[in-house]
Amino acid sequence: MLNNTLKIAVLPGDGIGREVMPACLELIDAAVGQAGAPPLVFETHQAGAQHYAETGEALPAAALEACRTSDAILFGAMGWPDIRFPDGTEIIPQLDLRMEFGLFAGVRPIRWFPGLPKVLSDPRAEGIDFVLVREQTEGLFYARGRGEVLNDQEAYDTMQITRAGTERVTEFAFQLAAQRKRRGKPGTVTCVDKANVFSSMAFFRKVFDEIAAKHTELQRDYAYVDALALNMVKRPWTLDVLVTENMFGDILSDLAAGLIGGMGMAPSADIGDTHGLFQPAHGTAPDIAGKGVANPGAMFLSGAMMLDWLAVKHGDQRLADAAGLIEAAVEHTLSTKIAVPMEYGGSANCAEMTRSVIGALGAVR
Amino acid sequence: MLNNTLKIAVLPGDGIGREVMPACLELIDAAVGQAGAPPLVFETHQAGAQHYAETGEALPAAALEACRTSDAILFGAMGWPDIRFPDGTEIIPQLDLRMEFGLFAGVRPIRWFPGLPKVLSDPRAEGIDFVLVREQTEGLFYARGRGEVLNDQEAYDTMQITRAGTERVTEFAFQLAAQRKRRGKPGTVTCVDKANVFSSMAFFRKVFDEIAAKHTELQRDYAYVDALALNMVKRPWTLDVLVTENMFGDILSDLAAGLIGGMGMAPSADIGDTHGLFQPAHGTAPDIAGKGVANPGAMFLSGAMMLDWLAVKHGDQRLADAAGLIEAAVEHTLSTKIAVPMEYGGSANCAEMTRSVIGALGAVR
Numbered sequence: 001m002l003n004n005t006l007k008i009a010v011l012p013g014d015g016i017g018r019e020v021m022p023a024c025l026e027l028i029d030a031a032v033g034q035a036g037a038p039p040l041v042f043e044t045h046q047a048g049a050q051h052y053a054e055t056g057e058a059l060p061a062a063a064l065e066a067c068r069t070s071d072a073i074l075f076g077a078m079g080w081p082d083i084r085f086p087d088g089t090e091i092i093p094q095l096d097l098r099m100e101f102g103l104f105a106g107v108r109p110i111r112w113f114p115g116l117p118k119v120l121s122d123p124r125a126e127g128i129d130f131v132l133v134r135e136q137t138e139g140l141f142y143a144r145g146r147g148e149v150l151n152d153q154e155a156y157d158t159m160q161i162t163r164a165g166t167e168r169v170t171e172f173a174f175q176l177a178a179q180r181k182r183r184g185k186p187g188t189v190t191c192v193d194k195a196n197v198f199s200s201m202a203f204f205r206k207v208f209d210e211i212a213a214k215h216t217e218l219q220r221d222y223a224y225v226d227a228l229a230l231n232m233v234k235r236p237w238t239l240d241v242l243v244t245e246n247m248f249g250d251i252l253s254d255l256a257a258g259l260i261g262g263m264g265m266a267p268s269a270d271i272g273d274t275h276g277l278f279q280p281a282h283g284t285a286p287d288i289a290g291k292g293v294a295n296p297g298a299m300f301l302s303g304a305m306m307l308d309w310l311a312v313k314h315g316d317q318r319l320a321d322a323a324g325l326i327e328a329a330v331e332h333t334l335s336t337k338i339a340v341p342m343e344y345g346g347s348a349n350c351a352e353m354t355r356s357v358i359g360a361l362g363a364v365r
Numbered sequence: 366m367l368n369n370t371l372k373i374a375v376l377p378g379d380g381i382g383r384e385v386m387p388a389c390l391e392l393i394d395a396a397v398g399q400a401g402a403p404p405l406v407f408e409t410h411q412a413g414a415q416h417y418a419e420t421g422e423a424l425p426a427a428a429l430e431a432c433r434t435s436d437a438i439l440f441g442a443m444g445w446p447d448i449r450f451p452d453g454t455e456i457i458p459q460l461d462l463r464m465e466f467g468l469f470a471g472v473r474p475i476r477w478f479p480g481l482p483k484v485l486s487d488p489r490a491e492g493i494d495f496v497l498v499r500e501q502t503e504g505l506f507y508a509r510g511r512g513e514v515l516n517d518q519e520a521y522d523t524m525q526i527t528r529a530g531t532e533r534v535t536e537f538a539f540q541l542a543a544q545r546k547r548r549g550k551p552g553t554v555t556c557v558d559k560a561n562v563f564s565s566m567a568f569f570r571k572v573f574d575e576i577a578a579k580h581t582e583l584q585r586d587y588a589y590v591d592a593l594a595l596n597m598v599k600r601p602w603t604l605d606v607l608v609t610e611n612m613f614g615d616i617l618s619d620l621a622a623g624l625i626g627g628m629g630m631a632p633s634a635d636i637g638d639t640h641g642l643f644q645p646a647h648g649t650a651p652d653i654a655g656k657g658v659a660n661p662g663a664m665f666l667s668g669a670m671m672l673d674w675l676a677v678k679h680g681d682q683r684l685a686d687a688a689g690l691i692e693a694a695v696e697h698t699l700s701t702k703i704a705v706p707m708e709y710g711g712s713a714n715c716a717e718m719t720r721s722v723i724g725a726l727g728a729v730r
């Protein structure tokens with residue numbers, strides 16, 4: 001049980017990140033209070049593209065230091081059209097943070113619940129409940145900043161797969177599947193690769209197999225990434241835990257979010273050995289930013305993932321309760337249609353969604 | 366107008382490739398006859414994994430030579446579980462053929478028509494009608510056979526993007542969009558890349574832009590591959606022509622097929638400067654192979670793509686008519702439910718589907 005105050009580094013970032021973040025902090029405060037846990041301390045720092053435009057710094061040292069020394073990092077969204085570094089590259093500090101803190105496991109749960117759009121016509125789609133674990137420190141993203149363009153004629157980017165990197169992300173995926181099994185799930189980890197074509201991917205699958213051999217209580221499965229993309233559309237309700245390379249995971253997690261109506265309810269966690277960063281899967285949404293209409297749902301669910309992670313780390317059930325309250329309140333709000341986000345054809349803006357979800361905390365206790 | 370006989374190299378391959386191919390040849394014969402065009406000459410060669418197991422050769426020299434000297438290549442499907450080369454790699458001669466004949470444009474049209482499963486619940490999904498153009502001679506697949514695994518500790522695969530490769534596939538995509546425009550389509554080519562992270566992808570986009578500048582009568586658009594995967598689920602009816610890197614195209618084309626119920630109605634064409642290969646997007650389907658239950662629809666539509674391509678190449682309208690007859694007969698069969706493939710919950714096996722579609726040729730003239 002927790003006996004010191006937990007400090008959270010808060011990076012709202014750009015665009016709608018700045019709108020959904022305050023809403024989330026308010027909700028966390030309320031949920032933590034109702035669960036009887038001591039309040040978290042939030043330390044907010046500006047960072048991102050707009051901050052870069054104003055100050056020349058995208059990720060100030062103080063913000064980075066706060067991330068390093070905090071118990072968790074809560075992240076809104078970063079990036080803005082037309083604000084770029086002098087070399088033309090985009091300002092996306094989230095990638096730097098993944099490398100800096102070794103946030104190797106990008107955890108992207110996709111679950112349908114009543115109130116979410118029914119994107120697929122098959123009624124079994126109501127049973128969508130899987131987690132994609134995206135490796136986040138190597139794979140094709142190893143090439144970031146290392147690519148070569150020769151004579152304006154040819155360009156090369158190299159994908160790296162290491163034994164250590166594959167071991168840790170695979171082990172993570174099996175542990176996650178074991179936890180889910182306790183919730184009555186089949187407990188299958190699917191290795192998603194392209195081992196039929198690339199030797200790095202065959203290596204990924206080989207290392208996956210070695211780790212899988214230690215988890216005989218769980219099932220393992222294999223899929224080529226192209227076939228998996230098809231299956232995600234055809235029968236996503238059969239999926240449980242997927243583990244895959246960085247670039248494949250980037251594509252598949254967006255596809256997966258589409259199955260539940262888009263990014264509006266897709267949270268994510270970037271987990272390392274020592275640090276954890278929690279952010280909605282959506283971006284800064286320049287088209288709607290500043291209007292107060294963003295759906296804070298994914299941010300709320302990311303906050304719940306943070307509380308869950310802190311609960312395990314600190315062995316404090318009250319934080320897990322707070323996480324459960326948030327999830328239940330979000331579901332209650334959507335399923336009873338107390339407030340329907342504009343994104344789903346409703347009229348509730350960010351403030352109204354927040355008020356409704358906070359109000360629902362009491363109803364779901 | 367054609368004044369010599371066209372020779373088609375026919376490679377049924379493995380599994381259901383051997384079932385849908387004879388069905389397709391029968392249909393082509395009938396359609397070509399009804400359109401008043403001279404019959405095509407088919408030269409069938411065995412190749413693939415099962416042939417390798419029997420003879421030690423996956424793609425015999427005679428088969429390759431037939432492909433080289435024919436007017437088009439009609440391909441079933443190749444590959445088989447557990448039949449591998451001694452080094453453990455899979456037997457997938459289709460990749461060799463793409464390289465051998467420079468089949469740089471993987472053309473994968475996705476169109477919904479009545480009788481196909483309604484996978485997405487949004488009624489606008491009936492308007493799905495786009496074409497994915499996958500670059501097929503470089504990209505990440507450049508790494509095939511070149512990858513390195515060092516000390517069982519780390520593995521590397523390198524992606525290559527060349528100016529020439531990007532120019533030709535982009536030019537192809539714009540020409541395709543222009544043809545579609547004539548059919549009343551908006552004519553937009555979307556460059557699908559990950560230019561925000563990889564310098565090779567930024568180079569791809571830059572070369573795309575240079576080609577786009579020559580096609581001011583058409584629209585251009587850009588999407589990051591992850592966002593495009595989401596949009597393919599959220600609003601695929603807004604897509605027209607997409608052009609992308611080899612690996613991205615592999616993933617996205619399977620996802621796209623999922624939107625119309627799977628690979629059962631997804632044809633493809635692999636087009637180069639001199640050669641064209643036409644094959645269904647599905648594989649060898651070991652689970653149903655040998656039972657005669659495969660849906661030959663994608664093979665039929667691939668045959669129609671071949672006839673269309675030959676029609677343009679040889680300036681012979683009769684071949685285009687034959688292609689149109691096949692497409693119309695397939696649609697007629699499905700929309701009137703004369704025969705419903707087992708894949709869509711019906712009872713028609715391969716022979717029954719074939720009989721029905723050939724029968725429908727008369728009805729749609």
Ligand SMILES: CC(C)[C@H](C(=O)O)[C@@H](O)C(=O)O
Pocket residue numbers: 079092094095250561562591
């Ligand atoms: C912003 C972008 C670079 C990032 C990524 O590609 O990882 C995003 O798409 C994500 O999924 O977190």
Ligand SMILES: CC(C)[C@H](C(=O)O)[C@@H](O)C(=O)O
Pocket residue numbers: 196197226444457459460615
């Ligand atoms: C069989 C496989 C190697 C191939 C590919 O990856 O290109 C297939 O998926 C395809 O799309 O044609």
